Amino acid sequence: MSIDLYGLSRVVGEKGVLPQRAKQLDPSLPCRESELLIDVESLNIDAASFKQIKGEVGGDAKRIGERIQEIVRERGKMQNPVTGSGGMLIGRVKELGARHPARELLKVGDRIATLVSLTLTPLVIEEVKAVHADIDRVDIRGHAILFASGIYAKLPTDMPDTLALAALDVCGAPALVARHVRPGMTVAVLGAGKSGALCLAQARRNLESRGKLLALDVSQGALDLLSGIGLCDVALKVDATQGVDVMEAVSQATDGQLCDLVVNCASVGNTEMATILSVKDGGTAIFFSMATSFTAAALGAEGVGKDVTMVVGNGYVPGHAALTLDLLRTEPELLQLFGTRYV
Numbered sequence: 151m152s153i154d155l156y157g158l159s160r161v162v163g164e165k166g167v168l169p170q171r172a173k174q175l176d177p178s179l180p181c182r183e184s185e186l187l188i189d190v191e192s193l194n195i196d197a198a199s200f201k202q203i204k205g206e207v208g209g210d211a212k213r214i215g216e217r218i219q220e221i222v223r224e225r226g227k228m229q230n231p232v233t234g235s236g237g238m239l240i241g242r243v244k245e246l247g248a249r250h251p252a253r254e255l256l257k258v259g260d261r262i263a264t265l266v267s268l269t270l271t272p273l274v275i276e277e278v279k280a281v282h283a284d285i286d287r288v289d290i291r292g293h294a295i296l297f298a299s300g301i302y303a304k305l306p307t308d309m310p311d312t313l314a315l316a317a318l319d320v321c322g323a324p325a326l327v328a329r330h331v332r333p334g335m336t337v338a339v340l341g342a343g344k345s346g347a348l349c350l351a352q353a354r355r356n357l358e359s360r361g362k363l364l365a366l367d368v369s370q371g372a373l374d375l376l377s378g379i380g381l382c383d384v385a386l387k388v389d390a391t392q393g394v395d396v397m398e399a400v401s402q403a404t405d406g407q408l409c410d411l412v413v414n415c416a417s418v419g420n421t422e423m424a425t426i427l428s429v430k431d432g433g434t435a436i437f438f439s440m441a442t443s444f445t446a447a448a449l450g451a452e453g454v455g456k457d458v459t460m461v462v463g464n465g466y467v468p469g470h471a472a473l474t475l476d477l478l479r480t481e482p483e484l485l486q487l488f489g490t491r492y493v
Contacts, residue, residue, distance in 0.1 A: 177272035236268030341415035393423030
C-alpha cells in the first residue's frame with residue numbers, strides 16, 4: 151500500500167485537494183504511519199501575514215496571539231485568510247511514523263525547523279507563551295505534523311535557535327538568487343528585512359566585485375545597517391508602492407540603465423510595478439514577497455510594454471538551508487546583524 155506522501159488524508163471535506171489549498175486540516179492525534187509528530191516551540195510567522203494581523207488588532211501582543219490561535223483553531227493550520235501565507239516552525243521530534251522517510255535520519259528528541267509552509271502543516275496551539283512582535287515570532291505549546299514529503303532542517307548547534315529560525319524561514323530566497331546572479335550584473339533588492347539582507351549577501355558573493363548592488367527600502371535605518379556592513383553599493387530610500395518614483399530613483403543610480411535583476415522581498419502589497427519598472431528590457435524580476443499579486447505583476451508588465459522574465463520564488467531550492475546557514479557562518483557582520491535584529 152502506498153503511503154500518504156502529501157497528507158491528503160488530513161484534508162477535511164475536500165476530496166483530492168492538497169493541504170495547502172484546503173480550507174481546513176485535521177491536526178488530531180495519533181500520528182499516522184507516514185507522518186512525523188513535532189512538539190512545537192515557536193512559530194515564525196510570514197512577514198506579510200504578521201504585518202496584516204498586527205494592523206488588524208491594533209498592534210497589541212495579546213490580541214496578536216489570540217488572532218493566531220483563532221485562525222489555527224478554525225483551519226487546523228496557520229494560514230492567514232487575508233494574505234494566504236503562513237510561515238514555519240521549530241520544535242522537537244516527538245514521534246516518527248513507521249513509514250516516514252526520515253526514520254533513518256532523525257530520532258525522537260532531535261530539534262528541527264520545518265522548511266515547508268505553515269499553510270500546509272496540521273497544527274494545534276494549546277498555549278501562546280509569548281509574542282515577539284518585532285521579529286514576527288510566537289512562542290507556543292502545541293503540536294504539528296510533518297508529512298512524508300515535508301522538508302526540514304536539523305537546528306544547528308553553533309548559533310541560537312531564534313537566529314537559525316529567522317534565517318531558515320527565508321532560506322529559499324538567497325538560494326534562488328545564487329542561481330540567477332552573475333558577475334557584471336546590476337542587481338537591486340527591494341526590502342531590507344531578513345530575506346533582503348540574505349539576498350544582498352548572496353548577490354554580492356555571486357557578483358565577485360564586478361557589477362552593482364542596490365538596496366531599496368522605506369526605512370533609512372534599515373538601509374544604514376545594510377550599508378554599514380557593505381551589503382550594497384547604493385542604498386535608496388523609496389516608497390515601493392510608488393512605482394514610477396522608484397523607477398526614477400533606480401534610473402538615476404544606474405545612469406539610466408536600470409537593473410538586470412530585481413528581487414522583491416517587500417512585506418507590503420502594491421510593489422509589483424516598482425519591481426517591474428526597475429528592470430531593463432530583457433531582465434528578470436524575482437518575487438519572494440507573499441504580499442505580491444501575481445495577477446497585478448503579469449498584467450502590469452503587459453500594460454507598460456515591459457519585456458521582463460518574472461520568477462516566482464517558491465521557497466524551495468535544493469540545498470537552500472545549508473547555503474543560508476553557510477552565509478551566516480562565513481559573513482560575521484551579517485551574522486551579527488541577524489543576532490542584533492532577530493534574536
